[in-house]
Amino acid sequence: MAAIDMLEQAMNEVSAGKRIAYLGPEVSALSGGGAPTSPAALCAIIEAQVRAPRRASGNLWSVAQYVESRKFRDTLDTLVRDAFAPAAACANPVHDWLARVRPPMVVDTWYDDGLLRAFERVRDWGLVQGVSRNGEWIDIFTRAYDSAGTEVGEASPDWKTLLYKPHGLARPDASFLISDSDYVEVLTEIDIQRPIPEEVQRRRTGRPLLFLGCRFDDQMLRTFARQIGKRSAEGHVAVMPGPLTRMEARFLDELGITWLDLPVAALSEMLTVPEG
Structure with a gap:
């Protein structure tokens, strides 16, 4: 099967709730702007x-x-x-598509708020984001919010879509992980899954991942992808242009990820084709 056909099949599975989209910064790049x-x-x-x-x-x-x-x-x-203050220059076809199809969960690993802005037009979703422990006096890894932006105790199983931003959100009313000290406790505990909310763990079960716009040339990024994908289904797919680094190739092989040597722009073109 051609790579573009495999991508279309994987996207159909995301739309049907059978596969989880895992977004990297190259998806956010489709919005343009200066961020x-x-x-x-x-x-x-x-x-x-x-x-x-x-x-x-x-x-x-x-x-x-x-x-x-x-x-x-x-x-x-x-x-x-x-x-991350500069506004997007254009609509993001991937974010907008996800807001239309409303899958059970989307993992977004970049710091921008583009995905949230796309979901503002729909109802019945919630956000879980990673938070820095800097200045915190409680044992906390994440915070949860409903679609109105109100903080809640934890993610609700009743939300149609859960948006999971494990590294946090870079806007004035939010928190994010970025320094080595931010990550030290998370990475110490992530192997036993404590930093990953139970509702995220529940929704990933039985569903493989579709990595879009990610690179895995950094150990920390590989660790998060490995642990977020733990106990999900086999059959992950990654869309990213080559060449791969040696560690990226090893990582894809380790997790049994099918690599589609395509730019994210191929996905954008697929989604902007007029319907009908």
Whole structure:
């Protein structure tokens, strides 16, 4: 089967609630605008404001840790939120499509709010996002919100769609994981699944993942994908253009992921074809 046909089949399974879309920053890039669309781009924006030591330079998590340690967390939060302040230049076909088909769950691993804005036009959904423990005095990994933006105790099994942003959300009323210290407790506990909400675990069961616009050239990103996909179904598919790094190829092989050597733009073109 041709790669584009396999992609169409996987998308149909997402639409039918049989597969979970797992979005990376390249999906957010389809919105255009001036917000960063990769860890490297976000890192460059931060380093343009705060000069990081050579040992950290180019690594988003390490640069963020340097800023947090030397300039305080408020400075880091402001830099990241300002980076994501520019408005989208156009509608995002993937976000809009997901809001139309309303699958049981979407995992969105980038910091922008594009997916939430697409879902604002529909009802009966909720958000679970990862939160930084910086400044927190309670044992917390995530917060949950209903579609009106009201914080609730936990994700509801009655929500038609659960939007899961494991790394958080970079806007003024939200929190996000970005520094090494943000991730240290999460990564310590993630193997036993404690940072992953029970409703997320329930909805992933029996459903393979469709990775869209992700790269797995960083150990932390691979760890999150591996643990979020734990106990889901076999048959994952990843859409990303080659060449793959050695570690990406090893990761896809380890999880039995079918690799479709296609750009995310191929998905965009598929979704913007007039209906009928």
